[in-house]
């Protein structure tokens with residue numbers, strides 16, 4: 238093959254925003270897709286060298302090994318507070334957190350609520366996989382009623398464990414939240430929509446409009462006890478009805494600046 | 498600069514500003530709140546960051562974030578609030594970013610009360626959060642020392658990339674005394690932030706601020722690095738004050754406000770002919786073990802006075818290694834000992850020496 242042929246047939250390349258490290262994610266897990274979408278957006282916006290990411294405690298704890306940019310690793314649930322401190326002293330930087338549902342909706346519920354309430358000019362990528370992945374599949378605040386986990390072996394009984402939290406719905410009530418949307422990673426069409434939303438969220442931050450969050454419905458085949466394909470179906474059949482996709486908050490200021 | 502009448506809490510906040518503190522994150526709690534209020538007014542005036550956090554948990558993690566960006570940053574609180582910060586302090590220690598915290602201690606445990614106490618000694622001096630780390634701990638006894646040590650805290654935190662805690666009690670936060678503030682230092686320019694800081698990976702490899710070392714062998718290497726740093730701190734940063742120890746037969750060891758009270762008692766005891774002196778540790782970590790040990794070789798008895806149930810006394814006993822008797826006098830619950838009470842205790846120690854002798 239000549240060089241020319243090689244270039245012309247190149248249809249897939251690693252974004253500059255990702256390192257070449259092999260991730261530790263399980264086969265079929267959608268964390269990898271979320272990482273790639275984020276890196277693509279950061280590349281396309283040309284902001285890699287001014288972006289600072291904050292990793293959670295959860296399966297994405299090593300995100301800093303996979304993203305090719307400055308990164309911090311926060312305490313469990315505290316990423317929005319850490320991001321607040323960083324952003325306040327570096328307002329010209331792009332600051333995002335990447336958090337699981339245990340991290341964001343359980344132990345860090347206070348931090349995310351107040352970051353959104355303050356209208357903190359940060360972007361949050363929220364991975365909702367309805368379970369605690371890293372610790373081996375216990376109940377998350379987003380676990381569905383009846384869903385079996387290692388700490389709800391008979392299924393989540395709402396009489397005993399209460400009901401799932403819907404974070405987009407909650408946070409969208411806050412005046413400081415500017416862009417709050419839910420997308421899903423269970424098929425190609427939805428992945429493309431997810432990427433658009435991530436781009437929009439970062440644009441919101443670039444324009445200094447306030448708090449933005451993209452919730453991504455994600456799979457955890459290992460802890461759900463399914464194959465990768467079954468897990469994607471499970472998102473569609475069980476998570477979508479409980480967590481409807483959509484734009485929960487799109488502040489009028491966004492359309493003024495021209496959304497995408 | 499001339500002396501002014503300054504309230505402790507306002508004094509340390511203003512001292513921090515003059516030391517180039519660029520960001521303050523805190524949550525109201527008595528008897529420390531005037532510091533937060535002072536910051537809320539002054540920091541925006543100077544174009545710096547003030548933010549009232551939703552909790553001390555959030556405040557310390559905001560501090561962690563700002564410190565990761567390489568700026569001078571602090572928080573202040575009082576005992577119950579500092580308890581909430583322990584997780585964050587451990588992470589900060591585990592990722593080696595410089596942070597300054599002022600703890601204006603109050604009565605406890607639990608909600609306790611808002612009166613002066615030294616009940617946080619064990620928590621603060623021995624580490625506090627989980628894992629193997631020690632913050633540098635500095636204990637002032639006057640408003641002037643509170644000012645000076647706050648300024649020094651920023652330098653030490655940056656020198657060793659560690660947590661520095663100024664440990665004072667409620668009376669010091671609340672009292673007004675003539676004191677002199679330091680000159681205003683220039684804030685570090687954005688382009689002069691340290692090379693390890695998170696500033697965006699422009700033209701360099703990415704920087705990472707983390708406290709996770711998943712491989713035990715590598716974690717141990719990091720632990721050893723922290724231990725080596727602590728060993729260096731133990732050589733370089735011991736601070737204490739001595740009063741009338743040269744010919745003393747009795748040494749009283751007391752820090753902070755207790756030390757100040759003991760000083761009055763020591764003077765009164767000297768007037769009665771009792772040969773007593775005071776050792777007032779200023780750095781509680783690193784602790785002046787060596788000096789206390791040498792004292793034990795000189796005197797016949799050592800007494801420790803604290804505003805708690807007996808915490809630092811264990812460090813004194815460790816240093817004394819059984820060479821002389823070590824007695825303890827403490828008040829708790831927010832009660833501050835009076836010089837007369839301490840004098841009476843000194844007399845008792847003298848009497849026990851006379852009996853033994």
Ligand SMILES: Cc1ncc(C[n+]2csc(CCOP(=O)(O)OP(=O)(O)O)c2C)c(N)n1
Pocket residue numbers: 294295296297313336337338339340341364366368369370371372377
């Ligand atoms: C203070 C604290 N409590 C508990 C843990 C243990 N822990 C680690 S990750 C995790 C849950 C993570 O779940 P989630 O946020 O949903 O992310 P996922 O792993 O599913 O991506 C827990 C409970 C911890 N590291 N720190």
